[in-house]
Amino acid sequence: MKPRIAITAGDPAGIGPEIAARAARDSRVLGVCDPVVYGPPAGAAFAPGELSAEAGRAAHDAIVGAVEAARGGEVAALATAPINKQAFRLAGLPWSGHTDLLAHLTGAQDVAMMFYSDALRVVLATIHIPLADVPAALTATSLEITIGLTACELPRFGIPTPRIAVAGLNPHAGEKGLFGHEEEQVIRPAIAACREQGIDVSGPFPADTVFVRAHRGEFDVVVACYHDQGLIPVKLVAFGQAVNVTLGLPIIRTSVDHGTAFDIAGKGVADEGSLVEAILLAARLADRT
Numbered sequence: 001m002k003p004r005i006a007i008t009a010g011d012p013a014g015i016g017p018e019i020a021a022r023a024a025r026d027s028r029v030l031g032v033c034d035p036v037v038y039g040p041p042a043g044a045a046f047a048p049g050e051l052s053a054e055a056g057r058a059a060h061d062a063i064v065g066a067v068e069a070a071r072g073g074e075v076a077a078l079a080t081a082p083i084n085k086q087a088f089r090l091a092g093l094p095w096s097g098h099t100d101l102l103a104h105l106t107g108a109q110d111v112a113m114m115f116y117s118d119a120l121r122v123v124l125a126t127i128h129i130p131l132a133d134v135p136a137a138l139t140a141t142s143l144e145i146t147i148g149l150t151a152c153e154l155p156r157f158g159i160p161t162p163r164i165a166v167a168g169l170n171p172h173a174g175e176k177g178l179f180g181h182e183e184e185q186v187i188r189p190a191i192a193a194c195r196e197q198g199i200d201v202s203g204p205f206p207a208d209t210v211f212v213r214a215h216r217g218e219f220d221v222v223v224a225c226y227h228d229q230g231l232i233p234v235k236l237v238a239f240g241q242a243v244n245v246t247l248g249l250p251i252i253r254t255s256v257d258h259g260t261a262f263d264i265a266g267k268g269v270a271d272e273g274s275l276v277e278a279i280l281l282a283a284r285l286a287d288r289t
Contacts, residue, residue, distance in 0.1 A: 011055050051090065112248060122223075157285075
């Protein structure tokens with residue numbers, strides 16, 4: 001029996017509704033699951049490409065409905081189209097994106113964002129915060145949690161004993177304190193603590209080479225210190241094929257590797273490929289649970 005997969009349509013003023021509708025009709029999707037689209041109420045109208053509180057609230061409500069269905073066993077997983085963080089803020093919603101909203105809705109204590117593709121897999125140690133705030137947010141404890149989640153969750157993806165690399169925060173991974181102290185004071189102690197737990201993790205490695213090494217097969221996944229450090233290499237080698245997966249949730253959630261694309265919303269030219277990949281991965285994960 002094929003699993004039922006919830007597809008949330010994202011911000012209704014973006015490309016989400018059109019890619020959700022096309023993905024739900026895709027033969028590859030229909031071959032592995034029964035898709036159920038969660039979107040704005042019937043009859044609700046939103047101007048394409050226009051930021052609004054109403055669109056932000058509609059996107060939020062669709063996610064809430066899909067999560068309730070997943071927790072109640074009505075669907076086996078969620079695949080989400082993109083939301084707009086500014087629309088969330090206009091609607092008075094405190095969450096900066098799907099990850100923290102889903103953690104709130106499910107009561108998950110520790111979560112992490114992973115971008116998964118055959119070419120490269122990356123987990124983010126910090127997500128949607130200003131670059132200037134990253135050093136303070138990157139603590140030994142938080143990094144240990146992220147590495148531990150990665151080691152615990154990767155077996156679901158067919159990697160039973162993942163080889164984990166950790167990228168340095170500073171150029172040349174700090175060069176023994178010459179270009180920064182986070183590697184020696186935060187990252188190395190976190191790696192050592194995780195190795196004592198039996199996790200195959202190493203680093204910190206210079207970020208300008210560690211992703212190349214992982215892409216060539218030396219590592220199964222890289223833990224990146226901040227958002228763009230991890231997403232630039234993933235999108236360079238696998239844009240449109242990479243899938244955003246939230247680790248640490250009691251439900252399965254996958255998503256696209258792109259945003260709401262307000263500039264092309266309503267024009268019928270958006271590519272649903274990334275959402276199709278997200279649904280296919282969600283169905284595979286659902287079959288393994």
